[in-house]
Amino acid sequence: MKHIRPFSSPVCPSSHWGKLAGYTALLVAVPTLLAGYPAMPLQAATTHHKKAATAHHSTQTAAKTSARENKTRSTHTRKSKMAAEPSVMSDRSVREAQAAVNAAHAQHEAMEQEKARQAAAVAQSRSQNEAAQAAAAEAKNRALSLSAATVSATSQLQSTEQQIADLQDQISDVKKEQASLQAALVQDAHALAPILPLAERLSLYPSDTLLAAPMPQGDAITGFLVLRGLSRQMEQEAEGMRARQARLTALNTTLTNKLAELNQLEQTQTHQRDTVRQQAALAREAQKQASATAISTTHQLQAATQRAASLQDAVSKLDALQAQAESALQKEIAAAERAHEAARAKAARRKMAAMVKTQGPGLAEHPSAGSGLRPVAGTLISTWGSATESGPATGMTYRTPPGASVRAPCAGTVDFAAPFRTYGQMLILNCGRHYRFIMAGLSGLAVDMGQSLTKGAPIGQMGSSRGSGTLFIQLRHGQKTINPAPFL
Structure with missing residues (x-):
């Protein structure tokens, strides 16, 4: 009978991977352990050994001494113990091997489950990352589209703002011209004020005015000519004043029209600004999402x-x-x-x-x-x-x-x-x-x-x-x- 040494597990109690290596070695060793046993059952092999020993001792002569019989019995007892010892040791080794195999299977299944969980977590993370990247790209494209959409509205708004600025400059020029004309009319009125009574009398009683004046006849004629020239000059001044007054009236009309146009442009500007502000806010929010x-x-x-x-x-x-x-x-x-x-x-x-x-x-x-x-x-x-x-x-x-x-x-x-x-x-x-x-x-x-x-x-x-x-x-x-x- 081949003597089988009891199997001992690898000494790696603190390491998960050390245990796994020991269990793997044990799996390899189990077939080798089992191959060393005879085909018959262990107990049958022991009985057969006993019978052979008994037959051998029965052929000896009866004349042997009592001491030799005692020695034979002692030898028989020692051999029986030696035959029983491999059976006990082999049973323990098989149980240990089976336990190691079961533990290795359990560890293997646990590792496979952990690997599956990790793979699922990685796949989920990758999927979430890809979805986030796609969402960011989509949000950025949307932000660019919204930004492009604001260009037209902003261009129209800027055109309106420039029209308003130009119109305000024109209104300012009209008001300046109005003020200048009004100042000229006031100045003309002050200049004509002293001679207006005389001019009015000459226009009503030209001859009587000259004849009633206590002066020589030659001086009276000269005075008449002077008054006549003055009258002509006053008519020219009056014509200029009438022209300036007409221009002032036209400027008032122009100013009224331009103010109405300005009011309309300002209303348009308000609407355009609201549109641009809303579009810019949408583009801004989309960009915030894309820029997270x-x-x-x-x-x-x-x-x-x-x-x-x-x-x-x-x-x-x-x-x-x-x-x-x-x-x-x-x-x-x-x-x-x-x-x-x-x-x-x-x-x-x-x-x-x-x-x-x-x-x-x-x-x-x-x-x-x-x-x-x-x-x-x-x-x-x-x-x-x-x-x-x-x-x-x-x-x-x-x-x-x-x-x-x-x-x-x-x-x-x-x-x-x-x-x-x-x-x-x-x-x-x-x-x-x-x-x-x-x-x-x-x-x-x-x-x-x-x-x-x-x-x-x-x-x-x-x-x-x-x-x-x-x-x-x-x-x-x-x-x-x-x-x-x-x-x-």
């Missing part, structure tokens, strides 16, 4: 801008952040290509393209005349490079009508939209390719940081007070100030 994943980035930009000590620092920091992001992506692409990681390089290029696309298309190197748009209604009062108290002007300044709407001079992304130091409400519009418009002096903003805008979309409005507001516009390429006029 970019909140940290926009907050970083806003924090960097708010910490700037001046407008130059603000724009420089924004440009530095953009250049830093682009440099990091370029390094990632180069590293992926050096490591022959096509997928990683492709993903980095996709990020770079998305970042460039989000920023905007940039501005034309050589813009054609009339290719830009007027950002606000009003009058240009200061051009780029004109002399100021602090040196050449670094931008353009418009005097605007009250409440005038302000439009985006390019398509792009809002880098900054908030009050800034002494500039009031300020907006920095990233047109792409390191071109940025800075617009300051607004009373209110209709956009948020990170919002994508189409060219001509509304970005805010000027103050609604009766006094004229001023809008300052500056254009930068990187950190260099350039003339914005060709692009407006």
